[in-house]
């Protein structure tokens with residue numbers, strides 16, 4: 001079927017001709033219109049009218065079963081339908097969790113740096129963010145233990161695999177330690193596992209969702225990165241106790257499942273094998289883009305920045321010379337028809353000004369090469385005498 005030619009816009013859409021690596025969304029060629037058509041038609045051809053009523057508060061049982069069947073081999077660990085709660089994606093899940101499990105004025109521990117829009121969700125709920133340092137293996141447990149001596153957080157928000165923005169992955173040992181500490185100090189680990197399945201060079205350590213028996217864990221998963229952000233569909237995996245607390249809330253008692261219709265469509269996508277085949281395509285495509293961006297960075301930014309090649313997810317995190325302020329640099333990036341997100345955005349204390357984040361999700365290889373060469377020109381213009 002022909003695609004209608006019209007302009008589709010979104011918040012933060014780049015001006016024509018600009019290659020903006022600040023955009024953390026898939027490129028058009030990876031958004032599965034045909035697949036959605038097939039899955040939706042399959043659902044509608046077989047739909048029972050009652051499937052258009054309110055959905056179960058926890059989420060449709062048949063969908064949760066299909067999702068559990070999809071996640072179990074991916075996690076190499078049995079996932080049960082009973083442990084899953086359907087959400088409208090991780091942003092909504094985070095907002096919901098803050099509303100249910102924290103009170104204004106509570107403390108939330110958060111990696112420094114972390115996902116900048118999570119900062120805003122915590123601020124919406126009047127929570128105080130306290131940064132915990134990270135290294136190449138993720139959240140530093142000794143730093144966390146030190147902070148636990150002087151704070152009693154309600155929540156700890158972490159992105160364990162292929163971090164946004166840092167790209168690093170929390171080691172297995174640290175995951176286990178974190179789970180244990182959550183029990184000993186009575187806080188909730190909110191593990192944003194949005195990139196857990198997007199691995200390109202080998203699988204990450206087990207999802208925190210597989211550790212709900214040994215810690216107070218809410219593991220957040222989403223179809224945004226493995227199918228399409230516009231679906232607004234995700235899940236929380238947790239223990240029976242925390243599940244009970246989520247089910248006993250006004251919003252689900254009133255409206256039922258957070259995204260019932262889309263969950264039916266996604267059940268069919270999973271059962272037809274379409275989700276798995278798209279995930280395989282995404283892994284191969286993004287792997288190639290990581291390699292392309294890494295090569296281009298070496299060619300155009302070698303000596304100007306340091307970075308680690310990410311093993312998955314969407315992002316490269318670059319550290320530039322100490323005196324560079326990437327917030328100021330961003331205002332000049334338009335002149336060079338390129339773009340990025342400045343490091344300060346990801347800091348809860350106004351630091352990281354000399355860092356920046358690049359996403360490789362929104363552009364193909366040619367644009368990545370071109371955009372990185374423009375970024376190199378921008379940086380070279382700053383270091384020129």
Ligand SMILES: Cc1ncc(COP(=O)(O)O)c(C=O)c1O
Nearest residue numbers: 024089090091115164194222224
């Ligand atoms: C770490 C992280 N959490 C959450 C989200 C948003 O997830 P969702 O689309 O499921 O709301 C993103 C998207 O970039 C993300 O990087």
